[in-house]
Amino acid sequence: MSNPKTPDAVGPVLLLELSDSPGSTLTTRVSSAIRQAVVGGRLTEGARLPSSRSLAADLGVSRGVVVAAYALLADEGFLVSRSGSGTRVSEGFPVPSAPTSAIWSADVPGLVAIDLRPGPPDLGAFPRKAWMRALRNTLSAIPDTELGYVDPWGTDALRGALASYLARVRGAEVTAERVVVVNGVTQGLTLLVRVLRAAGHRHLAVESPSNAVQRGVLSSHGLSMIDVRVDDDGLDVEALARTPCRAVLVTPAHQFPTGTQLSAERRAALVRWAEAVDGVILEDDYDSEFRYERLPMACLQSLAPTRVALIGSVSKTLAPGLRLGWVVTPPALVDALRATKRDDDFGGSVIQQHALADFMTSGEYDGHLRTLRRRYRERRDALRAAAAKYLPEWPIMGVAAGLHLLIEPPTAVNEAVLVREAAARGLLIQGTASMYGTLPPRPGLVLSYARGPVSMLSEGTRRLAEAARPAPVGAPPLVGRGRRQRHASATAEDYF
Amino acid sequence: MSNPKTPDAVGPVLLLELSDSPGSTLTTRVSSAIRQAVVGGRLTEGARLPSSRSLAADLGVSRGVVVAAYALLADEGFLVSRSGSGTRVSEGFPVPSAPTSAIWSADVPGLVAIDLRPGPPDLGAFPRKAWMRALRNTLSAIPDTELGYVDPWGTDALRGALASYLARVRGAEVTAERVVVVNGVTQGLTLLVRVLRAAGHRHLAVESPSNAVQRGVLSSHGLSMIDVRVDDDGLDVEALARTPCRAVLVTPAHQFPTGTQLSAERRAALVRWAEAVDGVILEDDYDSEFRYERLPMACLQSLAPTRVALIGSVSKTLAPGLRLGWVVTPPALVDALRATKRDDDFGGSVIQQHALADFMTSGEYDGHLRTLRRRYRERRDALRAAAAKYLPEWPIMGVAAGLHLLIEPPTAVNEAVLVREAAARGLLIQGTASMYGTLPPRPGLVLSYARGPVSMLSEGTRRLAEAARPAPVGAPPLVGRGRRQRHASATAEDYF
Structure with a gap:
């Protein structure tokens, strides 16, 4: 309408x-x-x-x-x-034009600012020395021709290393020929959306809730977004089937923001849907490397390699600043995706691609992931424990994997007010109201534990509980009128 | 029509x-x-x-x-x-889908293959050690936050270094705020074309002759290309004024492929045209760093900073594989270009950007350019001398600058046949027939001296002269029917 x-x-x-x-x-x-x-x-x-x-x-x-x-x-x-x-x-x-700047001021006198919004991973964990070694190996070993114009869809070395990694770790059905290297997930998705548009698609189904800025970015590339609700089993495939869409963007390993894993039944149903409508599934595998007590589940792409484009990056495992990601492309779309990448920018940094290939094939990447998993698990445990202590009545979702959890304030709580009250206490959190698109929102807070440390996670949760307590009648407002307020949601997490 | x-x-x-x-x-x-x-x-x-x-x-x-x-x-x-x-x-x-592969076979038994087509610079000159130092400085000095999501239009450090370099070396009117860092000139141009399209432009004037693949790539982003002829003073601005265009792509420092420099009168006329039609000039400054006896001329952008977008890269000065370029954007387009870059890929490699900033501010870049200029000048001299010796009657154009020259076979010579005969002698050259778009072509050969060595340039020219000699009547054709022929033009130079 x-x-x-x-x-x-x-x-x-x-x-x-x-x-x-x-x-x-x-x-x-x-x-x-x-x-x-x-x-x-x-x-x-x-x-x-x-x-x-x-x-x-x-x-x-x-x-x-x-x-x-x-x-x-x-x-x-x-x-x-x-x-x-x-x-x-x-x-x-906050308008999306400034997603990296501080969109809240959390400078409250006498308080250390705590930022629990989802966003970058622990940047202090970036393996600078090992990455330097990989760069040195690259610069001392690659032939001159590799410094020239190579295949714009990625170096052979990196596409090979990714194919082998994704088959081994994600169960993907992949050869190097099907991998297109991109500047991060944003470019993977925007190129795919444009390929779909050129192939006659007009709509893209997206999860509700999901990344609000992502929805805006993708619609600027020519598809109109249609929201499909997510429940405890993940995307509602029956609701999807009632839309005019033949393409859907999903986060099956760890739904953003709910943290739900797409159930086995829903996976099968989603693949049947794709077959029935001759459709395409975009699988955003944004933080699947981090799972804790949950058993690993192969990527959705492994069930239907001709229907699913698997999209990933090193933004959460190494650093967003590398701007390195990939698409494992269904065979029917390989040529179009390669051509689109070629005619957009003729490829990304070759030296960096070689460095990642070296980092992966040397085993450094696996080791780094193991270290990160331990560290993030500790932080998740700390945040969960703090929530149990300070907010015992509030349900927590999505703890089994990833870098964030979702906590649900009682429905009586006004999410926007809560976010504002938290900021007044030097705590930055992200609400989910903006993530439902056209569907009715429910209150929720996304809390990231990626950046720790443990003591901060606990103190942040304490402040959240304080912010949630109703102010005594007659007390002065916590936030003065003169203060420039930012009624949050876009963060760098929203770019991808 | x-x-x-x-x-x-x-x-x-x-x-x-x-x-x-x-x-x-x-x-x-x-x-x-x-x-x-x-x-x-x-x-x-x-x-x-x-x-x-x-x-x-x-x-x-x-x-x-x-x-x-x-x-x-x-x-x-x-x-x-x-x-x-x-x-x-x-x-x-040769279809443009395989620009990096060898599109000719120059394997002639007993002959060393010589490739004089324009394309990559001398990749052996890439300063691996100095670049490694710049990467090491970066990784040991930048704060963690710089590894996260930074401004997608480029790091402050690199935009600052570029602004200072371009003001000093190219006379550009520029501040860091007006620089957008891109994945090479291809992305700079495709983003600009899309910004112009969104601002209501429908046509883009391009030089005839000019890069044929570039024309195809840019038209895939929504503008239709209109050819405007180039003469000895560069682009014919009066002819431009008769088109419906309000945007034009030019190579004023060293026209590709003729090597002409846009004359002072034409520069002034072009700026007047832009003012009169409320237009935009895209200045592709692709190899301006290399000039020999010619006096340096400031970039066109310096004459009309509100009308000209200055586009450049390190593809010819360092290596195309870095995929690093920039756009100095007219103030009216800055926001749109930033937003388009942001919503396409959220930026390129941050570490590499810091390395280039370090390389530029340390003075390494200036020193490297001086070395390159000496080397390329020697090679140009060698190629020019060989042409004077073996093809004394053929006019040579565009020797004063750049990495290639244009040589004009007599009009009686069929360019396509000449290119084929050369290939049969193990010599790869690029003809200009395909570079005129819709305007009538004239015979021309683009010969690159970037990759040397001197002895090869001389031998290549000798083979060219041999290829140009008419075969004696009754002699067997030099090229058998069974041989797969590729009637040339697209090379990696065509991506940018």
Whole structure:
């Protein structure tokens, strides 16, 4: 349900797509769509919204629905209404254009700032010496021709090393010919989306909840995003089958943000769906290397190598700054993906590719992963223990793997207020309200334990519990009006 | 002048755009358009062409025109006609999908193969030790946060180093805020083309002759290419002003392939044109570091920093395999270019960016350029001397700068035959026939002296002179029918 006006003419005209999710009220659907437009960057800080009367007319709903949606969003801190100047997006709302900068100030006098938002891994763990060795091996060994124009889809050495690693560790069905090396998962996904668009796809199903900025980025490459809900077994494949999509982006190993693993039944159903619609599954394997008590499960790609594109990177295992990732491409898409990469940038750093190949084939990478797994497991244990101590009633999800967990405040808690109250105590956390796209959100907080240390995880949880306690009646507000607030969600985790 | 059929349905339907260049015959215009379709990859090896009758009807020309054009192209080796199966693109014609592979076999028994095609620089000159030092400095000095998600348009350190270098060496008007770091010139150009497309541009003027593959790549990003001729003063700005373009891609320092420098009058005229049409000039500064007797001229960007995007890379000065380039962006396009880079791939290798910044600020880069300039100058002198000795009647152009020169065979010489005869003698050269787009080509050979050594340049020129001598009547053809011929043009130089 979209009106024909273009999204360029923001100001008083606003293109909104309402979900037709059964069971949600019109007000919820309108507020979700606006929230999504803000988070996705279509509506920027300070942007003016249409009058409730005109938006109601555009959407074919009653004016009261829009008024209620605006009120809800104002309550959450997304919008502000001023008499005379109408309704606007809050100043200080984080737009995706600055995902790496500090979007919150957590400088509270006398307190050490603690950042539990998902984002980079422990950058102090980057194996500088071993990486230096790999670079030295590369520069002393590769022939001159490898410094020239090599295959833009990746050096033979790295594609071979990745094929062997992904077969061994992820159970992938892969040969070096099917690997395309990219500048990280962002480029893997944007190239794939453009290949799908050229092949006639118009829609991409995405998980709800999922990465909000990712949704915005991918839709800028020509596919429209359709939200499909995630439950305790992962993506709802029956709901997917009711959409017009023939392509879906999933995080089966460790759903972001819920931490759910896609169940075996759902895996099978998803593959059957792909066969039935002649579809493509994009498997974002973003942090599968880190699993703790859970048994390893092979990647989804191993079940249907002709249907699944497996996308991964070293951003969580080594460093995002390497900007090194890969796509294991279904045979039918290999040529198109290679050509798209070639005609976009003619490839990425060859020396760095050789260094990673050396790092992988020498066994250094395996050793590094073992070290990281131990370290992250300790931190996860610490965060879980702290949550059990300070927030005993709040359910925790997704502890078995990855670098973050999801904690659910009671539904009575206003997530946006909680995030703000935490910031006032020097604690940065990320809420999930913005991650549901057009579907109705439920309160949730993503807490990363990647950057530790253990003492900080515990202190952060303590502050969260404090932020969640209702302020005594009559107490002064914790956050003054003059303070520039940022009603968070985009972080660097949202790029990938 | 395009018909409404889509280029996807190649086979018997063919979308051709005829130039309306005054003075060229219809046959020339039709043959140029077909040549362009082959070189640009729209028509691949073995692809069947429409019948002369049906193409004539589509184009609204007489059948005789198409028959003559087909005959001309068959003579040049682009097409083959077989009774019964119609006219097809020659098997063995180099399609741009394999630009890095050897597209010719120059293995002639008893002869060392000599490759004078433009392409990579002297890769043996890559300063491995000094680069290793720069990497070591980086890994021992940068803070952990720099290994995370940094600004996707480039590290502060590198943007600062580039701004200072480009101001000092190229006279550019630049601050670090206006620099966007990219994966080489290919990405710089493709991002800019997409930014221009989003800003409402539909056409991009390109020089004729110019890089044929580049033209194909850029048109795949949404702008249609319009050819504007180059004469002894560089781009014909009056001809440009007659096109509907508001954007133009030029190589002012050293036109590719003619080696012409854009004259001072033309520079001024080009800037006036840009002001008049509210236009954008893309300045591809691909090998400006190498100039010999010529006085240095500041980049065009210095004349009109709000109109010119200055694009460069280290592909010719260090190694293409680094995949490191930059765009100095007009202020009005900075935000859009940054956002496009961010939403495409979230940036390139941070460690490598720091290494280049270190290499530049330490003075190593300047020293390296001085060494290279001496070396390339010697090689240029050797090639020029050999040409004067073996081909005294053939004009030479573009000797004052760069890594290649252009030599003009007499108009009576069939360029395609000459290229083939040279290959039969173990000499690989690149003709310019494919570089004129829709405008009528003139014979020319691009000879690179970048890879030396001096003795090889001399021997290569000797073989070229031999290839140009007409075979005695009745002598057996130098090239047997069974040999797989590749009627050249795409090389790695064509990616950028």
